[in-house]
Amino acid sequence: MALSTEESGRLVALLSGQDERVTTRWTEIVTSSLRGRLSQAELRRQVQDLHRAIVASGEQGTIDLSADSAAELRAALSELSRGRARQGFSATETTISVFALKDVVAELVQEAGGADALKDYVAFSKLVDEMGLFTFESFVRTRESLIADQAEQLLELSTPVVKLWEGVVAVPLVGTLDSARAQVVMERLLQTLVDTGSPYAIIDITGVPAVDTQVAQHILKTVVAARLMGADCIISGIRPQIAQTIVALGIEFGDIATKASLADALRHVLRLNGVETARRQPRRDI
Amino acid sequence: MERVPILKIGDILLVSIQLDMSDQTAVALQEDLAQRIVDTGCHGVIIDITALDIVDSFVGRMLSTIASISKVLDAETVVVGMRPAVAITLVELGLSLNGIRTALNVERGMELIAAAHADELDYQLDDEPDAETATP
Numbered sequence: 297m298a299l300s301t302e303e304s305g306r307l308v309a310l311l312s313g314q315d316e317r318v319t320t321r322w323t324e325i326v327t328s329s330l331r332g333r334l335s336q337a338e339l340r341r342q343v344q345d346l347h348r349a350i351v352a353s354g355e356q357g358t359i360d361l362s363a364d365s366a367a368e369l370r371a372a373l374s375e376l377s378r379g380r381a382r383q384g385f386s387a388t389e390t391t392i393s394v395f396a397l398k399d400v401v402a403e404l405v406q407e408a409g410g411a412d413a414l415k416d417y418v419a420f421s422k423l424v425d426e427m428g429l430f431t432f433e434s435f436v437r438t439r440e441s442l443i444a445d446q447a448e449q450l451l452e453l454s455t456p457v458v459k460l461w462e463g464v465v466a467v468p469l470v471g472t473l474d475s476a477r478a479q480v481v482m483e484r485l486l487q488t489l490v491d492t493g494s495p496y497a498i499i500d501i502t503g504v505p506a507v508d509t510q511v512a513q514h515i516l517k518t519v520v521a522a523r524l525m526g527a528d529c530i531i532s533g534i535r536p537q538i539a540q541t542i543v544a545l546g547i548e549f550g551d552i553a554t555k556a557s558l559a560d561a562l563r564h565v566l567r568l569n570g571v572e573t574a575r576r577q578p579r580r581d582i
Numbered sequence: 583m584e585r586v587p588i589l590k591i592g593d594i595l596l597v598s599i600q601l602d603m604s605d606q607t608a609v610a611l612q613e614d615l616a617q618r619i620v621d622t623g624c625h626g627v628i629i630d631i632t633a634l635d636i637v638d639s640f641v642g643r644m645l646s647t648i649a650s651i652s653k654v655l656d657a658e659t660v661v662v663g664m665r666p667a668v669a670i671t672l673v674e675l676g677l678s679l680n681g682i683r684t685a686l687n688v689e690r691g692m693e694l695i696a697a698a699h700a701d702e703l704d705y706q707l708d709d710e711p712d713a714e715t716a717t718p
Contacts, residue, residue: 517674526685
């Protein structure tokens with residue numbers, strides 16, 4: 297939906313004729329909607345950028361948001377919505393910054409009058425609608441990429457592989473285990489086994505809130521893969537309720553060693569390695 | 583046709599697979615290995631697959647066959663150096679390489695064979711108590 301050349305010309309004349317007044321009025325309307333969460337100067341700068349971009353693209357003939365000539369306008373709009381999305385404004389508060397232009401244009405058109413006033417206003421407001429939609433879309437895009445980044449960071453954070461003893465590594469799993477996370481855990485664990493040359497791995501599921509057949513399947517796959525590479529896995533941290541669920545669901549861990557706590561698992565591995573743990577006489581302070 | 587080299591280290595034969603296996607190379611490797619086990623009287627075979635990016639059902643079957651042949655000739659087979667990506671793929675495919683022992687690297691594989699062989703030696707020593715003391 298593009299404005300014809302005459303309409304664009306009239307819009308540009310309206311906007312650039314009284315640019316000081318347009319930006320002031322525009323800033324006023326936006327300020328009232330944002331309730332002082334952004335400084336007047338900052339808003340004014342953003343509004344001026346937009347205003348300049350509209351006038352610039354209008355001077356090249358027709359204003360068409362999807363055309364190459366409007367690249368600057370599109371950049372200004374996405375810049376605005378990216379900034380707002382990162383600062384935590386809502387979608388309404390972001391798009392209202394663009395829709396405020398309608399009010400400004402309405403006032404200007406009314407003052408100018410003329411035979412084509414209504415027709416012009418309808419055409420202008422369509423353009424503003426389009427700009428609003430564009431803003432909204434880039435707002436959503438920014439938000440989505442933020443969420444995706446955070447999810448990835450969470451994935452990185454939540455799967456450490458720690459070395460417990462010479463030749464023994466442990467993965468303390470915290471949080472629900474879905475396919476994506478299970479894959480990351482498996483890759484991390486196997487890579488660590490290769491890097492450290494550890495023949496034993498302990499998977500601690502104390503922090504896993506629920507174990508269903510799918511989670512068990514993921515854990516079993518990890519254990520089998522580790523075995524294929526020549527390392528032994530022990531599952532530890534099985535809470536009483538989880539033990540009951542596992543039995544009720546009929547999940548079979550086969551010949552995989554399972555222990556109640558990480559300490560038990562470590563002791564089991566050390567014994568397999570031929571390391572004996574003995575209690576010494578505790579030291580007494582006299 | 584390229585042949586896979588078989589190296590003898592002490593009481594162990596080391597096979598390092600560095601090339602893509604075809605039917606012919608697999609058969610040649612099986613023949614060579616069987617011959618070498620009989621010639622040298624080794625009790626352990628280590629197959630190093632560190633260089634293999636892909637282990638499919640064909641390679642899996644070849645490894646199983648080699649393990650069975652070695653078993654018949656009284657040699658223990660250990661597959662070492664499987665990459666994480668290969669292990670994950672095998673698990674996803676549902677291939678578990680039954681009957682094949684695995685170790686993380688050649689060093690661990692040698693320890694494994696030494697341990698298995700030591701058990702056997704103990705057993706033999708029970709029959710002849712002074713077999714070890716007789717050798718200087």
